[in-house]
Amino acid sequence: MNLCVTFKGGVEDVGSKFKLDLNKEPWFSSDEDGDGRPNENLALFVGTDDTKRNVVLGKKTFDDTKTPVMVLERRSKNYEGGLEGHKPNDIINIIRTEYGCDLTYSQAWESREYAVNEVRGIPENSYGKNTKVLVHDTRSESGGFYKGMRKVIVVDGTFLKNKYKGVMLVATAVDGNSNLYPIAFGIADSENDSSWEWFFEQIKVVIRDDKDLSFISDRHVSISKSLEKIYLLSTHGICIHHLIGNVITYHKGRGVADLVSRASKAYRVAEFEKHFGEICNISPVTGEYLEDAQVKKWVRCHFHGYRYDLNTKNAAESINSALRSPREYSIIPLLDSIREMLTRWFIEQRELSAKQKDPLTVKVENKISRRIGKGKYFKSYRIGRNILQVKANRVDFVVDLERRTCSCGKFQMGKIPCRHAIKGAFDICTDLYRYADDMYSPTSWREYYEETVNPIGIPENEWGVPDHIEAAKVLPPETRRHPGRQRKRRHETVEDKIRASH
Numbered sequence: 457m458n459l460c461v462t463f464k465g466g467v468e469d470v471g472s473k474f475k476l477d478l479n480k481e482p483w484f485s486s487d488e489d490g491d492g493r494p495n496e497n498l499a500l501f502v503g504t505d506d507t508k509r510n511v512v513l514g515k516k517t518f519d520d521t522k523t524p525v526m527v528l529e530r531r532s533k534n535y536e537g538g539l540e541g542h543k544p545n546d547i548i549n550i551i552r553t554e555y556g557c558d559l560t561y562s563q564a565w566e567s568r569e570y571a572v573n574e575v576r577g578i579p580e581n582s583y584g585k586n587t588k589v590l591v592h593d594t595r596s597e598s599g600g601f602y603k604g605m606r607k608v609i610v611v612d613g614t615f616l617k618n619k620y621k622g623v624m625l626v627a628t629a630v631d632g633n634s635n636l637y638p639i640a641f642g643i644a645d646s647e648n649d650s651s652w653e654w655f656f657e658q659i660k661v662v663i664r665d666d667k668d669l670s671f672i673s674d675r676h677v678s679i680s681k682s683l684e685k686i687y688l689l690s691t692h693g694i695c696i697h698h699l700i701g702n703v704i705t706y707h708k709g710r711g712v713a714d715l716v717s718r719a720s721k722a723y724r725v726a727e728f729e730k731h732f733g734e735i736c737n738i739s740p741v742t743g744e745y746l747e748d749a750q751v752k753k754w755v756r757c758h759f760h761g762y763r764y765d766l767n768t769k770n771a772a773e774s775i776n777s778a779l780r781s782p783r784e785y786s787i788i789p790l791l792d793s794i795r796e797m798l799t800r801w802f803i804e805q806r807e808l809s810a811k812q813k814d815p816l817t818v819k820v821e822n823k824i825s826r827r828i829g830k831g832k833y834f835k836s837y838r839i840g841r842n843i844l845q846v847k848a849n850r851v852d853f854v855v856d857l858e859r860r861t862c863s864c865g866k867f868q869m870g871k872i873p874c875r876h877a878i879k880g881a882f883d884i885c886t887d888l889y890r891y892a893d894d895m896y897s898p899t900s901w902r903e904y905y906e907e908t909v910n911p912i913g914i915p916e917n918e919w920g921v922p923d924h925i926e927a928a929k930v931l932p933p934e935t936r937r938h939p940g941r942q943r944k945r946r947h948e949t950v951e952d953k954i955r956a957s958h
């Protein structure tokens with residue numbers, strides 16, 4: 457690790473060992489007037505590796521702060537390949553321990569941002585370059601989505617923590633092995649009508665509107681408004697965790713959260729009605745709230761489209777948390793990190809799926825094994841050629857293998873045989889794997905990842921940027937945030953909330 461730190465102006469020197477002038481070689485003392493105080497331009501050079509100590513990594517001053525500072529970590533691998541690198545507090549500690557100098561949090565924060573840009577080869581003040589990077593499509597087409605993936609897209613917005621603020625909008629699908637399959641990323645000033653509308657318009661370029669397509673999100677009003685405008689045929693569902701979170705927040709202590717969860721997961725209408733009735737008895741206000749949230753949007757058996765077992769926006773949240781550190785970077789390094797992450801995921805999935813020799817993907821095979829165990833002691837009776845009555849713990853279900861339905865509702869909803877269908881298929885000695893949807897086959901799984909996610913493989917001066925993009929003047933937004941400490945929101949799980957509500 458190498459750190460090079462330069463100060464300009466009145467940084468209080470509390471016993472630093474080296475005082476170096478910016479305009480000279482860094483190992484010369486800058487205290488030429490011998491008054492024991494640092495000169496106007498003071499550079500401190502810090503290195504844990506002494507042999508590299510005399511490498512000057514760069515110079516940088518910030519005109520808009522009184523005591524600017526630079527920290528470069530170009531030689532280390534920090535901030536590359538998804539590594540987190542030093543956090544502002546680490547930088548403060550390093551400088552304090554090594555030199556006895558105190559940096560403010562914002563100095564360390566600015567330094568880190570500068571270092572990230574340097575490491576990733578991003579010139580400063582490059583806001584206008586964003587558009588030029590964006591015209592480079594890194595993925596040839598979103599073909600994987602149409603190779604039999606579940607037509608459910610989970611969308612979510614999250615804050616960016618770079619100095620220009622803004623939000624990142626994410627849209628992701630989930631593949632047949634329950635892995636995230638990101639569709640689109642967008643960066644906007646905030647989550648408002650026009651940004652969500654713009655984002656859905658961009659998605660629509662690659663994912664067409666379709667009655668079999670579903671979107672899952674939180675209850676952000678701009679999301680529903682934009683979807684109704686742009687994806688007219690698709691169905692919109694809301695994240696059940698989000699809904700339960702609100703129930704707990706606004707209707708505390710009623711103990712209804714578990715019931716809401718059960719009602720939302722009901723596969724049959726009667727089952728839903730039973731739970732919903734109980735909710736309304738305990739708390740009529742919650743009942744009203746849930747009706748206001750539109751039953752067809754949060755109850756599985758009332759949902760008009762297919763959502764399979766996807767009833768939360770967890771998938772999008774996982775992407776956001778995988779990008780926790782890059783979300784602190786400025787836009788191009790952020791995009792670069794996203795591209796890197798996708799390249800890595802695609803390679804991992806290609807290798808994993810190539811190894812799968814069983815008839816279904818790993819996660820679905822596991823699911824089926826669990827269901828085999830659960831249905832072991834069921835009794836089945838044949839009704840028709842492929843129709844069976846299955847007696848399970850005193851409740852009877854009717855399975856139609858050919859039509860891929862079971863009166864429990866799970867078979868047709870998830871497109872994977874439920875425990876009753878599995879038991880039935882076993883008893884009549886038929887191959888149960890033919891009753892799982894093709895999207896769960898290793899062949900489909902491999903097809904999703906056939907494409908590669910490519911970096912921009914040519915130097916900047918050879919980029920073929922269209923004239924109108926080249927000519928566009930893109931300025932950073934005016935909402936520049938003071939680079940102070942940003943409090944990270946503690947991630948509270950739904951389980952935490954349910955626990956807290958009791």
Ligand SMILES: [Zn+2]
Pocket residue numbers: 853862863864865866867874875876877
């Ligand atoms: Zn069933």
